[in-house]
């Protein structure tokens with residue numbers, strides 16, 4: 001969803017206090033119609049440097065890139081699906097997804113936690129949330145990776161076009177024959193281009209971050225073996241551990257863009273009218289003015305006031321679903337893979353090149369000693 005064009009001159013806000021301020025201040029806005037010319041004006045490559053028409057296509061005209069009243073109208077049809085209560089009612093279904101995904105690999109000597117578990121599981125959940133069949137998930141995963149990654153303009157245009165057509169087909173089918181799913185809510189409450197753009201926002205934002213947190217969370221636990229063993233011995237600690245992973249690992253490490261409608265003074269610095277601004281959520285979550293010993297990772301004392309889900313009116317609509325997915329993922333790993341360990345060296349870790357999403361491309365894991373059993 002986010003893209004930092006090469007040559008773009010933008011402002012980066014890094015402290016917890018300043019980011020909290022920006023998230024609540026209506027002078028920081030997101031309307032894509034006004035933002036595109038500003039992107040072109042602040043890029044050394046002009047409009048082409050921003051990705052040209054491909055990025056201003058209909059897919060981007062979603063809630064994440066709009067201000068009130070459009071933002072409120074676009075977000076409304078989705079609110080009921082993503083409340084804490086509606087999401088909690090899906091726990092069994094999400095648990096089933098996790099077990100089915102793990103069935104394929106749990107008996108193996110070693111597997112890739114990213115490609116064999118975290119991604120297929122998160123994609124399965126978002127597919128079921130929207131009402132997309134599991135068979136299509138590989139196809140749209142490829143498109144989303146191109147669109148949210150660092151693709152060439154041609155690849156971007158090609159995959160944006162394919163994704164738009166694909167979503168349009170689904171929305172049309174739901175408008176003619178609505179079901180009990182998110183695509184049907186969108187199809188019946190918004191016009192077609194709006195419904196397509198909203199479905200895209202959910203797909204683009206709705207699984208990569210979650211999958212990344214499962215793997216970076218696991219990697220962090222592996223680097224803290226005492227806490228890992230404590231967690232594996234007492235799964236009631238999982239919700240708190242996930243909260244601390246969110247703060248410590250910040251899978252959405254850099255915000256989507258904002259621009260300022262007028263000159264703003266922020267902590268003694270003047271940001272000029274029309275400037276493009278990004279918020280470094282990962283930096284805020286390790287800000288030592290806000291958190292004591294921010295580098296410390298402690299599953300028993302999670303710092304819940306993190307900004308991993310953003311804040312203000314654009315706070316993450318999927319936060320309850322994301323939390324539940326990651327909780328269920330760890331509960332399932334604890335239940336099915338008692339001694340699971342990272343089985344590659346830190347030098348082998350390959351991180352994705354995205355400015356926005358912090359995640360690993362692969363993470364090899366395999367069986368290790370089961371905590372408590374060695375002593376028996």
Ligand code: HEM
Pocket residue numbers: 063064065075126201202205206207209210213250251252255256257281307308309310311313314315316317318319321322323
């Ligand atoms: C651990 C997983 C996740 C993290 C860390 C995360 C983080 C975030 C953050 C930081 C924002 C705000 C960006 C900004 O203000 O620039 C955001 C917005 C959003 N997220 Fe998430 N997200 C996660 C999972 C999900 C899921 C599962 C869904 C969908 C089911 C989702 C859908 C969205 C949407 C649609 C927005 C835009 C909301 C708006 O503009 O009103 N996210 N997310």
